[in-house]
Amino acid sequence: MIQFNNVSKTYPNGTIGLRNINLTIEEGELVVIVGSSGAGKSTLLRSINRLHDITDGEIQVDGKSITRANDRELRRMRRDIGMIFQSFNLIKRNTVLNNVLSGRVAYHSTLRTMFGMFPREDIELSLHALERVNIREKAYIRADQLSGGQQQRVSIARALAQEAKIILADEPVASLDPLTTRQVMDDLQRINQDMKITTIINLHFIDLAREYATRIIGLRAGEVVFDGPPEEATDEVFAEIYGRSIRHDEMLGGEV
Amino acid sequence: MKPVTPASGKKSPPDMQLTTQRYKRIATWLLIVIVLVLCSIQTKVTPYQLIVGLPQMGSLLQEMIPPDWSYVPTIWGPMLETIQIAIVGTTLGGIIAVPVALLCAYNIMPNKLVSIPMRIVLNLVRTVPDLLFASIFVAIFGIGPFAGMLALVFFSFGIIAKLTFEAIEAIDPGPLEAMTAVGASRMQVIIFGVVPQALPYFISYFLYTFEVNIRAASVLGLVGAGGIGLLLDRSLGLFRYDRASMIILLTLVIVLVIDYGSTRIRRKLL
Ligand SMILES: Nc1ncnc2c1ncn2[C@@H]1O[C@H](COP(=O)(O)OP(=O)(O)OP(=O)(O)O)[C@@H](O)[C@H]1O
Numbered sequence: 001m002i003q004f005n006n007v008s009k010t011y012p013n014g015t016i017g018l019r020n021i022n023l024t025i026e027e028g029e030l031v032v033i034v035g036s037s038g039a040g041k042s043t044l045l046r047s048i049n050r051l052h053d054i055t056d057g058e059i060q061v062d063g064k065s066i067t068r069a070n071d072r073e074l075r076r077m078r079r080d081i082g083m084i085f086q087s088f089n090l091i092k093r094n095t096v097l098n099n100v101l102s103g104r105v106a107y108h109s110t111l112r113t114m115f116g117m118f119p120r121e122d123i124e125l126s127l128h129a130l131e132r133v134n135i136r137e138k139a140y141i142r143a144d145q146l147s148g149g150q151q152q153r154v155s156i157a158r159a160l161a162q163e164a165k166i167i168l169a170d171e172p173v174a175s176l177d178p179l180t181t182r183q184v185m186d187d188l189q190r191i192n193q194d195m196k197i198t199t200i201i202n203l204h205f206i207d208l209a210r211e212y213a214t215r216i217i218g219l220r221a222g223e224v225v226f227d228g229p230p231e232e233a234t235d236e237v238f239a240e241i242y243g244r245s246i247r248h249d250e251m252l253g254g255e256v
Numbered sequence: 257m258k259p260v261t262p263a264s265g266k267k268s269p270p271d272m273q274l275t276t277q278r279y280k281r282i283a284t285w286l287l288i289v290i291v292l293v294l295c296s297i298q299t300k301v302t303p304y305q306l307i308v309g310l311p312q313m314g315s316l317l318q319e320m321i322p323p324d325w326s327y328v329p330t331i332w333g334p335m336l337e338t339i340q341i342a343i344v345g346t347t348l349g350g351i352i353a354v355p356v357a358l359l360c361a362y363n364i365m366p367n368k369l370v371s372i373p374m375r376i377v378l379n380l381v382r383t384v385p386d387l388l389f390a391s392i393f394v395a396i397f398g399i400g401p402f403a404g405m406l407a408l409v410f411f412s413f414g415i416i417a418k419l420t421f422e423a424i425e426a427i428d429p430g431p432l433e434a435m436t437a438v439g440a441s442r443m444q445v446i447i448f449g450v451v452p453q454a455l456p457y458f459i460s461y462f463l464y465t466f467e468v469n470i471r472a473a474s475v476l477g478l479v480g481a482g483g484i485g486l487l488l489d490r491s492l493g494l495f496r497y498d499r500a501s502m503i504i505l506l507t508l509v510i511v512l513v514i515d516y517g518s519t520r521i522r523r524k525l526l
């Protein structure tokens with residue numbers, strides 16, 4: 001469970017990122033956050049694992065305050081939160097397996113990981129994670145030799161190897177073509193349903209949001225302006241979230 | 257549509273720009289020539305000197321040929337010492353360069369109270385030429401290879417740390433963010449995010465510095481800091497140009513072999 005209590009964020013330069021957010025996200029939900037560019041989607045997501053510090057309020061993850069956690073506790077809490085980025089953020093020169101294994105580092109001492117001494121179980125776990133996203137056979141290939149969609153699946157596998165209870169995905173499909181977009185979204189949905197991993201995804205495709213989400217949250221200028229099931233997120237609602245009518249490029253198109 | 261060929265008369269704005277550009281270029285060249293001429297007059301480095309010295313160059317070359325092959329057994333030892341000085345000097349310098357490069361890079365050490373003093377120290381080290389280092393260490397530790405090795409430690413440290421920290425600043429921040437999000441400690445972020453990205457550059461700079469150091473080490477002996485330079489100095493002093501040419505020849509071969517090897521490795525890395 002993730003709880004936002006009166007959360008606000010002002011960037012050092014004075015830009016307001018979030019305005020008094022109050023949210024409760026239950027275990028196993030697949031939340032899609034929508035909103036126009038600059039609405040605060042990334043800020044919201046990154047405040048959950050404290051890649052961004054908030055300036056007001058408190059965020060609790062499974063009842064523990066991440067806002068007030070010290071360094072050690074923070075790393076411990078981050079260990080349970082997987083993150084998926086638009087640009088994959090893999091080490092391109094390393095093998096796929098090594099990239100997935102890097103999701104395990106927080107479980108071991110710095111000294112042990114320094115020499116790459118991951119226990120046998122970690123390797124099994126990583127290979128199993130790769131199996132879940134159907135790229136087990138790529139384990140020993142360099143990450144930069146994979147297609148964009150495959151690289152994104154490696155980063156999903158990294159979050160799985162991490163044994164994350166929560167997955168945060170910031171525009172995970174924004175740099176993928178429509179076909180691989182669906183494959184990656186299907187992977188995320190399957191993992192969410194099979195493993196009950198709470199998943200929060202920032203998306204800018206309206207139709208994808210409606211198709212995959214169990215709950216849609218609309219942000220506008222750092223405020224929650226919509227929060228409800230996808231059935232309630234009509235075109236009119238989206239027009240209100242975006243402050244204008246829906247554009248063609250906000251639809252992925254194809255089979256819905 | 258207007259005709260493509262420009263009509264005579266007034267020049268259009270792009271044409272004017274072209275003309276000013278051309279004037280600027282001519283002015284630049286003129287300035288360079290003037291500076292060159294002034295400098296050469298001031299320092300008395302003139303083509304005249306070259307012409308006067310030419311006959312002497314000829315006779316020197318004559319004395320250098322043929323090289324004294326019987327000298328090879330004597331110079332092997334110091335030659336090996338030269339290579340050893342370069343290896344140890346580069347390695348120690350490279351090792352010290354790693355933490356300093358990390359502390360200099362703004363993306364790893366955002367605290368400017370640490371990174372800026374580090375950069376200042378680094379720049380100071382880099383302004384000192386290798387032979388000056390060698391002279392200083394000879395004065396402190398006495399004549400011998402230890403002083404030369406120490407000089408190369410500082411010299412290599414300066415080059416490798418500077419180039420490496422710039423490479424570190426240019427790495428992709430994405431993987432660092434991903435490692436932070438995974439719950440990695442600062443050290444783990446460096447090991448899993450920075451090292452894999454910066455290592456090829458580091459090795460490349462290390463090898464490049466080794467190439468430079470082989471050359472530097474062969475003249476360290478001129479100030480008494482060990483290596484082949486000592487023998488070179490002695491041969492020249494005794495007017496044994498045939499021996500000097502033997503030393504130069506051997507040095508050249510070794511430098512070429514090492515340059516070739518290291519260039520090949522570096523090309524593979526990057
Ligand atoms: N590091 C930063 N410093 C200052 N302002 C920032 C910073 N990051 C984001 N902002 C500002 O905060 C607001 C919210 O940004 P955020 O990145 O969360 O938006 P977003 O909804 O993710 O947009 P996009 O769809 O373009 O990714 C924007 O006005 C942005 O300009």
Ligand SMILES: [Mg+2]
Nearest residue numbers: 041042043170
């Ligand atoms: Mg964003």
